[in-house]
Amino acid sequence: MLIIFDLDDTLIDTSHTITRPLWRKALEEMIQGGLQVEDFSKALFHLWALDQNTQSSSETLRLFLSFYQANISLQEIGLKALQKIDVLQTKIQPLPGVLEGLKILQAAYTLAVVSKGVESLQREKLKKAGIDTAFFSKIVISEEGNKKVYYKKLFEELKEPPQNCTVVGDRVLYDLKPAKELQMRSRHMKWGRGKVYSPWSEYVDQEIYSFKELISYFEKLSNLAVLDGN
Ligand SMILES: [Mg+2]
Numbered sequence: 434m435l436i437i438f439d440l441d442d443t444l445i446d447t448s449h450t451i452t453r454p455l456w457r458k459a460l461e462e463m464i465q466g467g468l469q470v471e472d473f474s475k476a477l478f479h480l481w482a483l484d485q486n487t488q489s490s491s492e493t494l495r496l497f498l499s500f501y502q503a504n505i506s507l508q509e510i511g512l513k514a515l516q517k518i519d520v521l522q523t524k525i526q527p528l529p530g531v532l533e534g535l536k537i538l539q540a541a542y543t544l545a546v547v548s549k550g551v552e553s554l555q556r557e558k559l560k561k562a563g564i565d566t567a568f569f570s571k572i573v574i575s576e577e578g579n580k581k582v583y584y585k586k587l588f589e590e591l592k593e594p595p596q597n598c599t600v601v602g603d604r605v606l607y608d609l610k611p612a613k614e615l616q617m618r619s620r621h622m623k624w625g626r627g628k629v630y631s632p633w634s635e636y637v638d639q640e641i642y643s644f645k646e647l648i649s650y651f652e653k654l655s656n657l658a659v660l661d662g663n
Pocket of ligand 1: 439441
């Protein structure tokens with residue numbers, strides 16, 4: 434059985450360890466660009482809070498700037514600042530339970546990662562989070578395209594029927610919808626933006642709130658398979 438993980442906010446705690454410091458940078462640069470806020474800390478908390486409830490950084494910035502009645506052209510400055518990630522200077526953490534959990538899972542399952550992003554950056558994040566890449570049979574990182582193509586390639590290559598494959602990810606439309614369209618199973622990691630209410634429940638087989646919950650689910654499943662003699 435194959436389990437495919439998304440990376441950001443599924444294995445790596447991107448929203449707390451990477452995105453939050455970047456929002457600070459974005460706010461600083463928008464202020465340099467002419468944004469006026471009375472209280473920096475309050476504005477920063479406002480940005481963080483908004484970002485928990487939107488579908489994208491652009492939407493967060495649009496709502497934030499309209500609240501402050503600021504020029505929407507500052508959105509571009511904010512978005513650029515969010516891309517200035519200095520991986521070497523950032524302390525990157527995995528989600529709680531990931532390091533121990535992957536060790537348990539790899540004993541019974543084939544594991545893989547399909548992530549959208551810049552390959553060198555995503556690999557550096559894995560390294561800095563202390564996640565051993567040897568746990569995964571395949572790591573696919575791509576800047577472009579629908580994940581569906583990569584999921585299909587993976588289960589064909591690893592000779593697994595799609596019904597025996599599970600995708601775990603925090604973003605329903607990017608991570609889970611393509612999985613369901615391929616008859617794979619899907620687990621929605623409710624982390625980062627994944628915490629937001631999602632109206633696309635038809636693409637989610639199960640919602641999970643921690644990595645530990647995921648492990649106990651798969652442990653039960655593999656024990657059942659042993660009992661069944663499979
Ligand atoms: Mg993600």
